[in-house]
Amino acid sequence: GKSLTACSEPSSLAPQPGSVGDRGRRPSPLCEPPPRSNQKTQHCLALLVAGEMSSAAYLDTDENLEALISRIEQKSRKIETLLKQSKPVEALKTALEGSPLKTRDERCKSANWIVVHRAMMAIRDIDGMFNSLDTEYYDILMKYLYRGLSTGDRPTCDQCLKIHEKLTERAGLGCILRSLADTVNTVFVVDKSIVAYLQLVWLVAS
Amino acid sequence: MFLQRHDQIVSGIDWSRSSNKIVTVSHDRNSYVWTQEGQDWVPTLVILKLNRAALCVHWSPKENKFAVGSGAKSVSICYYEQENNWWISKVIRKKHESSVTSVAWHPNNIHLATTSTDGKCRVFSTIIKGVDTRGPQAGASVDWKFGEQIAQLDLSPTWAFGVRWSPSGKTLAYAGHSSMIYFVDDVEGSPAAQNLALRDLPLRDILFVSEKMAIGVGFDCNPLIFAADETGLWSFVRYLDERKVTPSTSKASQLSEALGKLYGQSRQGSSSDTVEPSKPRGGAHENCITCIVPLRKGSESIVKRFSTSGLDGKIVVWDLENHITIPK
Numbered sequence: 001g002k003s004l005t006a007c008s009e010p011s012s013l014a015p016q017p018g019s020v021g022d023r024g025r026r027p028s029p030l031c032e033p034p035p036r037s038n039q040k041t042q043h044c045l046a047l048l049v050a051g052e053m054s055s056a057a058y059l060d061t062d063e064n065l066e067a068l069i070s071r072i073e074q075k076s077r078k079i080e081t082l083l084k085q086s087k088p089v090e091a092l093k094t095a096l097e098g099s100p101l102k103t104r105d106e107r108c109k110s111a112n113w114i115v116v117h118r119a120m121m122a123i124r125d126i127d128g129m130f131n132s133l134d135t136e137y138y139d140i141l142m143k144y145l146y147r148g149l150s151t152g153d154r155p156t157c158d159q160c161l162k163i164h165e166k167l168t169e170r171a172g173l174g175c176i177l178r179s180l181a182d183t184v185n186t187v188f189v190v191d192k193s194i195v196a197y198l199q200l201v202w203l204v205a206s
Numbered sequence: 207m208f209l210q211r212h213d214q215i216v217s218g219i220d221w222s223r224s225s226n227k228i229v230t231v232s233h234d235r236n237s238y239v240w241t242q243e244g245q246d247w248v249p250t251l252v253i254l255k256l257n258r259a260a261l262c263v264h265w266s267p268k269e270n271k272f273a274v275g276s277g278a279k280s281v282s283i284c285y286y287e288q289e290n291n292w293w294i295s296k297v298i299r300k301k302h303e304s305s306v307t308s309v310a311w312h313p314n315n316i317h318l319a320t321t322s323t324d325g326k327c328r329v330f331s332t333i334i335k336g337v338d339t340r341g342p343q344a345g346a347s348v349d350w351k352f353g354e355q356i357a358q359l360d361l362s363p364t365w366a367f368g369v370r371w372s373p374s375g376k377t378l379a380y381a382g383h384s385s386m387i388y389f390v391d392d393v394e395g396s397p398a399a400q401n402l403a404l405r406d407l408p409l410r411d412i413l414f415v416s417e418k419m420a421i422g423v424g425f426d427c428n429p430l431i432f433a434a435d436e437t438g439l440w441s442f443v444r445y446l447d448e449r450k451v452t453p454s455t456s457k458a459s460q461l462s463e464a465l466g467k468l469y470g471q472s473r474q475g476s477s478s479d480t481v482e483p484s485k486p487r488g489g490a491h492e493n494c495i496t497c498i499v500p501l502r503k504g505s506e507s508i509v510k511r512f513s514t515s516g517l518d519g520k521i522v523v524w525d526l527e528n529h530i531t532i533p534k
Contacts, residue, residue, distance in 0.1 A: 139403070172405035174385030181364040181384035 060105055068100050072111045079115060083122050089129045091119040096140050101185035109189055116144045121159055126166050138171040142179040143187045150188075211238050211249045218263035218274070223502070225269045231260035237274055237284070239293060252293040254282045262308050268315045270337055275306030281320055283332045283352075298330055298353040307367050308411070313375045317356065317394070321366035327359040327380045329393055357393045361401060362386060368411040370420070373507060377434075379420055381409035387422055387432065389440045400440050402432070413498045415509045415526065418533040421446070423495035423514050429524065433533060446524065447489045493518035508532050 044061050075094055082091040095116040100108040123129050133141075145167065148160035168176065212232035219230045228240040228247065235256040238249040254260060258277035265272045274282040274295075279302040282295040303324035310319045312329075316338055319329045331350035333339065350356060362382030369380040378390045385404040390397050407425035414420045420440075422430040429446040495516040500509040501523065510532070515521045526532060 174404040174406050174408075177383075177385040177408060178403065181382075184363040 060103055065103070065105050065108060068103065068105075068108045069111060071098065072100075072108065072115060075112075076115050076118075079119050083119070088119065088122040088124070089132050091122060092116070092129070092141075093133070093137065095119040096137050096144070099140060099187070101140075101187065104189060106189045109187060113144065113147055113187060117148065117156065120144070120148070120163070121156070123159075123163075126162055129163075130166055130170055135171070138167060138175050139178050140187075142167060142171065142175045143182075143185075146179055147187045209240055209247050209249070212236065214259075217259065217261050220263050220265050220272065222265040222269040227265075227269070229263050229265060229272050231263040231274050233259035235260060235276075237263065237282075239272075250293065252284055252295060254284075254295050255297065256280070256282070258305075261305060264309050264311060266311045266315050266332075267313050271315070271332065271334070273309040273311065273318050273332065275309045275320060277305040279304060279306065279322075281306055281309060281318070281330070283318070283334065285334055285337045296334065296352060298332075300353070301328060301330075301355050301358075307365065308369050308380075310369045310371055310378075312371050313373070316350075317375075319369045319371065319378055319380075319393075321369045321380050323365045325360070325362040325364055325366050325382070327361070327366055327369055327378070327388070327390075328355055329357040329378075330355055357397060359388070359390060359393070359397065359399065361388050361390075361399055368409060368422075370412045370414055372414045372417050372420075374417055377414075377417070379412050379414070381412060381422060381424065383408045387412070389420075389432075389434075391438065402440060402442065404430070404442070410494065410496050411498045413500060413509065413512055415500075415512070416507070416532050421498060421512065423498045423516075425494045427491040427493060427495060427516065427518075428489055429495070429498070429514065431530065446529075447491075449489050490522040491516045491518055491520055 075098070078094055079091045082088075082094065095112075095118070099112050099116075103109070141163070145160045145164050148156050149164075151157070209228070209230070212230065212234050214233040216230050216232045219228065221228050226242055229237065229252075230240065231237045231254075235254065235258065237252040237254050237260060239252055240247040240249050242248075254274060254276070256276050256278050260274050260276045260282075262275040263272055271283055271285045274284065276282065279299075281298045281302070283298065284293045284295045286292075287294050302320070302322050303326075305323045306320050307323060308321045311317070312319070316331055316333050317329055318332050319327060321327050331352060331354050333350060333352055359378075359380075362380075363384060365383040367381045367383065369378065371378055376391060378393050379387065381387050385406065385408045387402045387404060387409060388399055389402070390399045392398060409422040409424035409430070411424070412420055412422050418434040420432045422432060424430075426445070431443040431446055432440055433443050434440045491514065493516050495514045497515045499513050499515075501511040501513060502509060503511075510527050511523060511525050513521055513523045
């Protein structure tokens with residue numbers, strides 16, 4: 001039988017009159033980089049196709065993780081440059097692009113969080129940021145906001161709350177729902193979003 | 207007038223237009239087909255052999271079969287056996303990894319789409335010897351055996367609800383609990399999906415009003431209108447009930463205020479000391495709409511009137527005639 005699997009983030013669209021669906025859109029810069037192609041990965045791919053390796057294991061081969069980490073390091077350098085040029089919104093976009101959402105590797109997820117956190121804390125004009133941030137970044141930004149809130153660190157939480165208020169106004173409750181419900185594309189390894197979820201439940205209950 | 211037979215929540219009900227039969231399913235794991243005799247409705251028990259609740263039911267387009275989705279991760283297809291004067295059920299047990307939340311029949315009376323809390327939407331063949339293989343339409347559908355999975359759509363990372371086929375059967379739509387709605391073309395051939403992210407709360411049920419317009423209902427307590435353009439691209443148009451305040455804008459500042467209190471942050475300029483429980487204001491429904499059903503007159507192909515029912519216990523009839531032009 002036929003099978004159709006979502007292979008990338010669902011496009012983040014705040015529905016407006018005339019908004020478009022996936023069809024006809026250019027590939028989003030937010031899509032994860034494909035696994036690096038070399039002999040070892042080809043072998044793993046063969047195992048994956050034969051059903052002898054899970055897709056999670058395939059994505060988390062040593063080669064692929066190495067490649068992801070070096071990509072994140074590259075991003076980090078680019079972000080420092082952009083911040084020196086006083087372009088915090090560009091820095092944030094760079095940080096959010098190509099985030100390792102599907103991997104189950106703690107190092108990669110933490111490394112990317114550090115990079116996103118750096119860019120996020122550098123933003124002073126939040127309204128201005130939203131004026132130049134495309135809607136496709138909304139869902140992934142919301143996920144990182146909850147990771148930020150779960151740290152409990154005062155300055156981080158202050159910043160995340162400020163951004164959260166504006167993001168919810170722009171993107172709607174649907175954006176929050178997607179960040180909580182998506183257990184496939186995550187910014188945590190252990191599901192620390194449970195903490196944020198419980199807080200939300202508390203809110204709704206009160 | 208009450209039709210009393212079930213001892214637990216009646217979770218699904220469907221009324222067949224031509225044969226005038228009502229089928230009900232319940233958490234008591236039973237199903238009854240009610241036939242009208244004079245002023246009374248007489249129930250006939252249908253043995254489903256379920257060990258979990260039945261959750262949803264729909265008559266097939268020809269009304270000679272009905273499908274029941276259950277919490278036992280199965281779908282029962284029931285058909286009438288003339289010789290013994292009873293309804294027999296054949297169960298599709300494999301494939302579903304969790305409860306089946308909704309079922310929908312393709313116009314060809316054979317393909318059945320299901321959604322499940324495992325997040326997937328599947329299409330099965332329900333071809334039954336003696337019921338379906340008579341007549342000239344047997345055609346290509348005969349290649350599939352009963353219970354064989356024709357397609358599986360793994361688009362939603364969370365629960366799926368409310369699957370419906372468009373009137374021609376070319377498009378399939380279903381809702382994901384992460385505030386998504388999925389429109390899939392040509393499921394049996396080469397499926398092409400459009401994932402629409404919703405601004406507000408998730409949907410629970412969908413109705414195709416025509417080939418190019420669909421209505422979604424759910425936790426916003428207000429029906430959403432979706433329309434496809436000439437190229438087949440679906441998009442959100444607007445909410446149907448204009449009197450209702452949209453949840454997002456009013457809740458956003460309430461949420462932030464409350465989250466701020468959690469972290470001991472003092473907000474300047476905030477008015478209230480307590481967070482008021484947010485309640486959808488205005489509009490016809492006051493709580494989640496769980497069901498949408500068409501009200502058809504004669505053999506109209508476009509649905510101009512439909513009814514919705516919800517957790518507020520209300521049934522609301524909506525008339526699209528003078529409010530919106532429905533693209534065919």
